[in-house]
Amino acid sequence: MATFDYRSSKRRSADQGVPSRFSKENEALRSSARNVASPFTDEILNAPNPKKFSMPIFILFDGTTDPIDHIYHIQLKMALNTNNDSLMCKCFPTSLAGPALNWFKNLSQGSIASFQDLCDKFISQYYRNKHPAKDVSSLFAMKQHEDERLQAFLTRFNLVKSMVMECHPSTAVQAFKLAMNRGTPFYTSLVVNTSKTMDELNERAADFFCLKEEEAANSRKMSIISTKEKSKAKIRQK
Structure with missing residues (x-):
């Protein structure tokens, strides 16, 4: 004869309320994300991402190293997706930390329309960190x-x-x-x-x-x- 497991029944009852609770929390997060001002244009934000894309692990840039080296690092990590301009833009902020991330958040809303725009502003901000070129x-x-x-x-x-x-x-x-x-x-x-x-x-x-x-x-x-x-x-x- 099958026995009734009170603890299992109680756990199942609690789990039944999980999906609705999490769906509400996720909707709240999505709503708050939509309200955050972004320096990217709507074309970049609304562009679809590749279905099988996996976010690479970037070396974080905190504003103290060479910006050109960091851009090169991003391009190496995104080698298979460098032609996807909107994806390059949306991935770039995940490589920023500390003061550099604050710099990005303070960019004017809708001021970046391409990855080239983003790189130009990034290099201009941290140009002093660039390694001086040497001659023979x-x-x-x-x-x-x-x-x-x-x-x-x-x-x-x-x-x-x-x-x-x-x-x-x-x-x-x-x-x-x-x-x-x-x-x-x-x-x-x-x-x-x-x-x-x-x-x-x-x-x-x-x-x-x-x-x-x-x-x-x-x-x-x-x-x-x-x-x-x-x-x-x-x-x-x-």
């Missing part, structure tokens, strides 16, 4: 410190090179060679066989680092073996 002379001004390891210097050199707007591949390699400490094994290998591009140089450096790590590991093994042999020799002498 900044690469030739670099110098590896006496106590700076090759891997750390290569990372520092690549960072500066990424800020140089125009630089011939062989010019960057020449600047790196001039900046290196003389007499090191990697410098000697570059003199004997010069790389044509920084990509090729970075690959050679990666192989060089792996070789050095392997040599260091073998050296440690040999040291351990030598220590054990010396201990055995002492025991035999005793």
Whole structure:
């Protein structure tokens, strides 16, 4: 005989009122959202979104970093939807935080009619955060410190090179060679066989680092073996 579960019955009764309660709350949220002044035009707000679109996770911009880098980040995340102008606009505010989000909320209602309008206003607001472009002379001004390891210097050199707007591949390699400490094994290998591009140089450096790590590991093994042999020799002498 089936038994009556009072707790299950009570839970079902409570759940029956959930849909209506949530529908009222959702309608209230939708109503309040419609009343919020938006800087986007009605064409953008009313444009339909793709059916299978999933919102990417953006790095939040709080007003302290490069605005052009952030726009590039948005475009990378939205690579499959960059042609959907209204969607690009509606997703952009979700990448803002703190003062930057307040800036967006204070834009004039209906003042943005395209993603280009939004980018122009965004860059104009945070232009001072833009990384200053460097020229080739900044690469030739670099110098590896006496106590700076090759891997750390290569990372520092690549960072500066990424800020140089125009630089011939062989010019960057020449600047790196001039900046290196003389007499090191990697410098000697570059003199004997010069790389044509920084990509090729970075690959050679990666192989060089792996070789050095392997040599260091073998050296440690040999040291351990030598220590054990010396201990055995002492025991035999005793």
